[in-house]
Amino acid sequence: xxxxxxxxxxxxxxxxxxxxxxxxxxxxxxxxxxxxxxxxxxxxxxxxxxxxxxxxxxxxxxxxxxxxxxxxxxxxxxxxxxxxxxxxxxxxxxxxxxxxxxxxxxxxxxxxxxxxxxxxxxxxxxxxx
Numbered sequence: 001x002x003x004x005x006x007x008x009x010x011x012x013x014x015x016x017x018x019x020x021x022x023x024x025x026x027x028x029x030x031x032x033x034x035x036x037x038x039x040x041x042x043x044x045x046x047x048x049x050x051x052x053x054x055x056x057x058x059x060x061x062x063x064x065x066x067x068x069x070x071x072x073x074x075x076x077x078x079x080x081x082x083x084x085x086x087x088x089x090x091x092x093x094x095x096x097x098x099x100x101x102x103x104x105x106x107x108x109x110x111x112x113x114x115x116x117x118x119x120x121x122x123x124x125x126x127x128x129x
Contacts, residue, residue, distance in 0.1 A: 033045065034088055036092065041062055041063070043089050044057065045058075047079075059093050071093055072107045086114070
């Protein structure tokens with residue numbers, strides 16, 4: 001399985017082959033790693049410094065149907081805020097929807113904002129209203 005990401009932080013497209021459980025996106029310009037933890041239904045970002053799990057940013061989702069998810073929430077610790085971390089998490093989640101041919105309910109206010117701010121990506125077509 002492959003994911004294609006266009007990082008607004010890195011400015012270049014990446015195509016990564018991933019194992020079925022973990023998805024990783026590396027941005028050398030900001031030292032971020034996005035992990036897709038399918039077992040726990042979440043995307044996480046940790047600083048490159050190896051800080052503890054309390055310093056992880058998280059986007060949580062749940063399946064609401066066979067091909068439907070609810071993107072429930074994002075949390076970014078204060079030390080990460082203002083660096084585009086929530087946007088990177090949101091992009092990874094939206095790209096997951098595209099790759100898996102899923103539709104989504106959007107409960108998180110930030111992800112709603114992200115979709116509105118990126119109309120060129122056609123993410124609105126993936127949203128269940």
